[in-house]
Amino acid sequence: MTDEIVSITNLQKNFGKFQALSDVSFTIDRGEVVGFIGPNGAGKSTTIRILLGAIKRSGGDAKIFQKDVWQNSLAIHENIAYVPGDVNLWGNLTGGEIIDLFIKLHGKGDKAKRDRLIKRFELDPKKKSRSYSKGNRQKVGLIAALSVDAELYIFDEPTSGLDPLMETIFQQEVNELKQAGKAILLSSHILSEVEHLATKIVVIKQGKVVESGSLADLRHLTRSTITLETSQPVNSLKSLTSVHDFNATTDNAATFSADSTAINEILVHATKLGIKKIDIVPPTLEDLFLRHYQ
Template sequence: MEEIVKVAHLQKRFGKFQALKDVSFTVERGQVVGFIGPNGAGKSTTIRTLLGIIKKDSGEATIFDKDVWKDSIAIHEELSYVPGDVALWGNLTGGEIIDLFMKLHGGGDARKRDELIKKFELDPKKKAKNYSKGNRQKVGLIAALSVESELYILDEPTSGLDPLMEAIFQEEIAKLKAAGKSILLSSHILSEVERLADKVVIIREGQVVESGTLDEMRHLTRSQVILASEEDVSELQGVAGVHDFSQKGQEATFAIDNKEMNTLLGAVAKLKVTKFEVVPPTLEDLFIRHYEK
């Protein structure tokens, strides 16, 4: 697959504070990469480096095989960006700002713009100083989605949007992916990342602590099991890979390492099971696992 974004061993220091210690990941063509971590983890610093706003101290950062600092102008011709808090010109209307952003990018699709304004229920005639945070985000999203780009960098793009508008945003991202576009999505909404992302990169204290597809990462955590039987289930707590076992009557609740699932099934097959539920781990489970340590 063609690598649209390539980041390798990126480092950045602000005075004595090292914001980025070791950040490495790629975004391939047609791929949505979820970039997650709490405030202060280094997400925005990484994104600003990719945008050519700040200069890295060391490591490699390229987009379209071009250096993000030296070739930033050429890169931005094929890139759309939405920050987590869109700042607008207060005395211009939302529609005027969208048109300005589209012209600055080199054009855009007026029909797509009008369609998105309707979908996002934005009043384009209202002045920006009268917009809520959610409406400011809509202006940024509509402008970004109305132009033709190969890469979309979205830093908390749905901040301030209600669930209905988030669903519309997710529909539009799915269309971009189907069209072969690449998306780097930074978000605190883990369910959003889980629904959209092909790959997830978790950053903590300036370094990537885990990355991979959701299926790959789920092998590293545990599923939750609820099991009931006509027989005594207490013997299951001795099965390899079982953790946090609790029992109430003939029903047991516990976690199981995914790699030991076959071992568990072998033990369960010997029981007269009346209830057997397995809930796979979510992205939130993975996220919490890294940050509760």
């Protein structure tokens, strides 16, 4: 059995003369959480809709379980679970009835897990869904998806409307899925959430994948922040080509950014000045994101 669950190669999508996707390629393996990030209009939801078989691609290739996503969408849906960023519900049904309906339609639900998730997400399943807030509508979608046994979980802005406590619970549930060897595609604007969960990051911009890899792989693309205090004046560090935005707070202390590939060089130089205190903060996913979009 192959570990590759999703395979996308040179994916393209045109809406008339507008090209929404021009070159999207990435894979998702078992036990892998792929964080799919980019601003509104970058092509994230279009990519997901193609994977779900909701729209047909204009070019390239997209497969789930080694099956074409358009030609085999019904068979593929038997082993995937999906939560959109805005869950629409039937107003006359209760949250519990809708969850049970989703589980029945999927066919691989776990009622004990459903009950546990209803309690964890603090949802009142007896209320009519028309009375639910956006956050509670999201909870219904999440509980239904997490209650089924799927091989691939697709989350498109899943925690939209949830408070921070519920976001944490969602993250814990996703980590459990990852440990169980499930494949997960997580599209989110909450970069800290992606950074916490993802084993691989895919950055999309104007319909193209512009970066892809583990967060550790991508950290070299941005700069670390260094706060340093030394016995001797630190101003000589300013002349190093790998040091940027140098700000001396005193003669013997400074804060600056540095190319991650040159940390050793900087430390060798700083050691000669007599290091009294040093703090190195690696670049965050937000730094990487802003690098492309500012």
